[in-house]
Every structure is written in structure tokens, then in C-alpha cells.
Amino acid sequence: MDRESAVSDSRSHAKHGPVRWLPLAAIRPAMSPAWRRWVGSRDSLTLRLTEAGRPRPFRVHLIDQRTDALRRDEAQALGLPTGRQAWQREVALCLGETPWVVARSVAPLEGLPAHDLAHLGERSLGSWLFRQPDLERGEIEVTRDPAGFHEAHGPWGRRSVFHHGGFRVLVQEWFLDAMADDLGLPSR
Numbered sequence: 001m002d003r004e005s006a007v008s009d010s011r012s013h014a015k016h017g018p019v020r021w022l023p024l025a026a027i028r029p030a031m032s033p034a035w036r037r038w039v040g041s042r043d044s045l046t047l048r049l050t051e052a053g054r055p056r057p058f059r060v061h062l063i064d065q066r067t068d069a070l071r072r073d074e075a076q077a078l079g080l081p082t083g084r085q086a087w088q089r090e091v092a093l094c095l096g097e098t099p100w101v102v103a104r105s106v107a108p109l110e111g112l113p114a115h116d117l118a119h120l121g122e123r124s125l126g127s128w129l130f131r132q133p134d135l136e137r138g139e140i141e142v143t144r145d146p147a148g149f150h151e152a153h154g155p156w157g158r159r160s161v162f163h164h165g166g167f168r169v170l171v172q173e174w175f176l177d178a179m180a181d182d183l184g185l186p187s188r
């Protein structure tokens with residue numbers, strides 16, 4: 001088994017295509033310093049994008065929020081059986097009308113603060129998460145594979161699991177070429 005498939009089985013949900021993840025440390029040498037600062041950041045991406053995009057307004061465009069089966073790579077990250085039903089949310093994080101990041105977050109139904117999350121709408125998940133005082137964030141993993149649920153392309157995707165009490169959510173974020181172009185970032 002090669003290094004990539006050792007980290008995460010690549011045969012995930014057919015609709016989304018395979019997403020192969022590697023620890024950030026393994027991919028760092030291939031990443032420019034400018035992208036390392038974005039991909040390796042552990043504080044709120046919502047805040048970073050808001051600041052980097054000024055004066056354009058930051059906006060969350062809700063693509064979909066539903067209960068659905070987990071992809072294989074997602075189930076592995078959460079230590080759950082493949083196909084387990086989970087809360088899922090897909091968004092585009094936009095500056096003005098332009099998506100800079102697309103994100104897909106998945107959380108087990110057990111321990112889900114359903115009331116808080118059901119009403120998020122076009123408010124950022126991060127703005128809620130980072131208000132939780134006991135929030136912990138797991139290791140960041142990185143991919144070059146596309147998001148699968150959005151047509152835009154980009155240099156890097158990343159994921160990490162957030163814990164808050166009995167609640168866990170796997171947040172996956174893909175940085176898009178439009179963000180690189182607007183901020184003058186290198187291609188990778």
C-alpha cells in the first residue's frame with residue numbers, strides 16, 4: 001500500500017470521486033510559504049478571509065445542508081462505519097460574488113447541537129465554532145484532489161476534526177484558484 005492510500009482509502013463515494021489525504025507535514029515541502037500560511041492556519045478561516053478580502057464583503061453561500069451517508073474517507077476520519085448517516089453542510093465562502101473557498105463539513109448525528117446548526121443558514125459555521133470555549137482542533141491533513149461537490153478548481157484542500165464537548169465535526173476546505181488570483185498567491 002502506498003503512502004497516500006495508507007492515510008486514507010481512496011475509494012470513496014462515487015459521486016464525489018476519491019479524495020486522498022496526507023498529513024500537512026508530508027506535503028509541506030511541495031507547498032509555497034504563502035500557501036503554508038493559509039493551509040496550516042489553525043484559527044478561524046472565516047476571519048482570515050474577511051480580513052484578506054477587504055473591502056469586498058465576506059459572504060457564506062449555502063449550497064446544501066442535509067442528512068446523508070458519509071463518504072469512506074470521511075467515515076475513516078471520524079472513526080465511523082462508511083455510509084453512516086451524518087449531518088452535512090456544503091458552502092462556498094465568497095468575497096463579493098467570487099467563491100474563494102468551498103467547504104464541506106460532516107458531523108455524527110450523536111452529540112449534534114442540532115438547534116444551533118439547523119439555523120446557521122448563511123452565517124459561517126466558524127463564527128459559531130470559534131465561540132465555543134472548549135473547542136479543540138485535530139491535525140490538519142491536505143489533499144490535491146478536487147472537492148467533488150463544486151466545479152471550481154484550486155491548489156489545495158485541507159481537513160481537520162473539531163471537538164467541542166461531545167460534538168465532533170470534520171471540516172474540509174478547498175482553496176480555489178480565484179483566491180490565488182485575487183491575492184497574487186503562487187499556483188501551489
Ligand SMILES: C=C(O[C@@H]1C=C(C(=O)O)C=C[C@H]1O)C(=O)O
Pocket residue numbers: 043044045046047060089090091093101103104105123124125126127129171173
Ligand atoms: C471552520 C470555519 O468555518 C468556515 C465556515 C463554514 C460554513 O459556514 O459551513 C465551513 C468551513 C469554514 O471554512 C472557520 O471559519 O475556520
